[in-house]
Amino acid sequence: xxxxxxxxxxxxxxxxxxxxxxxxxxxxxxxxxxxxxxxxxxxxxxxxxxxxxxxxxxxxxxxxxxxxxxxxxxxxxxxxxxxxxxxxxxxxxxxxxxxxxxxxxxxxxxxxxxxx
Amino acid sequence: xxxxxxxxxxxxxxxxxxxxxxxxxxxxxxxxxxxxxxxxxxxxxxxxxxxxxxxxxxxxxxxxxxxxxxxxxxxxxxxxxxxxxxxxxxxxxxxxxxxxxxxxxxxxxxxxxxx
Numbered sequence: 001x002x003x004x005x006x007x008x009x010x011x012x013x014x015x016x017x018x019x020x021x022x023x024x025x026x027x028x029x030x031x032x033x034x035x036x037x038x039x040x041x042x043x044x045x046x047x048x049x050x051x052x053x054x055x056x057x058x059x060x061x062x063x064x065x066x067x068x069x070x071x072x073x074x075x076x077x078x079x080x081x082x083x084x085x086x087x088x089x090x091x092x093x094x095x096x097x098x099x100x101x102x103x104x105x106x107x108x109x110x111x112x113x114x115x116x
Numbered sequence: 117x118x119x120x121x122x123x124x125x126x127x128x129x130x131x132x133x134x135x136x137x138x139x140x141x142x143x144x145x146x147x148x149x150x151x152x153x154x155x156x157x158x159x160x161x162x163x164x165x166x167x168x169x170x171x172x173x174x175x176x177x178x179x180x181x182x183x184x185x186x187x188x189x190x191x192x193x194x195x196x197x198x199x200x201x202x203x204x205x206x207x208x209x210x211x212x213x214x215x216x217x218x219x220x221x222x223x224x225x226x227x228x229x230x231x
Contacts, residue, residue, distance in 0.1 A: 002160075033218055042207060043161075045218040056218050088159060104151055105219060107161035 003027065006091050006108035014116050018079040021111045025072055025093030031055070032074040033105060034066055035090040043090065049074055050095065078113070086115045118143045120210050122222035129198045130230050136183075137193045137225045139208030145169075149211045150184070150191045151219065156204040164206070167191065198229045 003026035013019055025032050034046040045058035049068035060066075063081075068074040078085060089112075092105035119142045129135035141150070152164040167175045167184050174182050179199075183192045195202055208222040 042223045043221045045220070048218050058218060090161060092161070104149075104163050104166050106163070107153075109158075109160055112159075 002106040002108060004091060004093050004106055004108035006089075006111050008111060009109065010112045010114070012114045012116060013081060015081055015083060017081050018077065019081065019113065021076040021078070021089055021091075021113075023074045023076070023091030023093075023108060025074070025091075026106055029093035029095055029106075030072065031093060031095040031105075032068055032072070033092040033094075034060075034074070034076050035092065037088040037090060037110075038084075039087070046076070081115050083115050086113060088112050118145075118148075118210050118212070118220045120208055120220050120222040122206075122208055122225050124225045125223070126226045126228070128228040128230055129195075131198055131200060133198055134194060134196045135198055135227065137195075137206050137208075137227065139191045139193070139222055141189050141191065141208070141210045141220075143189070143210065143212075145212055147213050149213065150182075151209040151211065152180070152182070152191075152193045153207045153209060153221075154202075154204045155207065155224070156201075161207075165193065195227075200229050200231060203227060203229045 005024040007022045030051045033048045035043040046060040048056040066076045088110045090110045092107045094103040094105045121140045148169045150167045154162045165177045179196045205224045207224045209219040211219045
């Protein structure tokens with residue numbers, strides 16, 4: 001158990017819809033990262049938050065947005081969904097208080113999003 | 117931009133034998149961190165081993181060890197005494213130092229351990 005919790009585990013919806021994926025980081029971790037893994041592909045970095053602020057941005061579509069709340073949980077919002085958005089979405093966390101930036105990321109179990 | 121290349125899409129090994137997975141990366145940074153993650157059929161991402169670039173000694177975790185060649189920008193993973201449970205996708209990842217940097221992943225190598 002990595003300590004990172006993602007909900008829901010599975011999500012099935014239709015094109016054009018909007019969904020929200022939720023992530024609770026490991027206790028004490030300040031950084032949250034979101035990744036997208038399409039079928040049989042590697043992980044693509046989407047966005048990272050540190051202590052409530054956006055810290056780094058990857059290949060995230062304008063239809064996607066995220067935020068990190070004061071309790072450090074994070075949500076990834078996906079809107080105007082397309083068939084190609086079907087993927088496994090991972091959240092990872094790292095960087096507890098006092099970390100010097102070399103902490104590995106610990107991953108949640110992912111949310112499998114299927115667009116019909 | 118940092119890139120990570122895993123040139124072996126698929127590999128197989130007999131149970132109890134040794135296998136080496138390759139990874140190369142491109143960066144202009146002098147200090148950074150490298151990781152190997154395992155993704156079994158359950159799709160979880162599990163940290164296998166990590167290496168800090170400023171450390172010359174190769175990291176080792178039980179049956180897993182790395183061969184880190186900084187000048188060649190190479191970071192291979194050796195799995196000794198392969199077990200059926202090692203069957204998984206293996207991803208090499210690169211991370212710059214500093215708080216809150218994202219990791220860049222390779223495309224992965226699918227390893228099958230055969231009985």
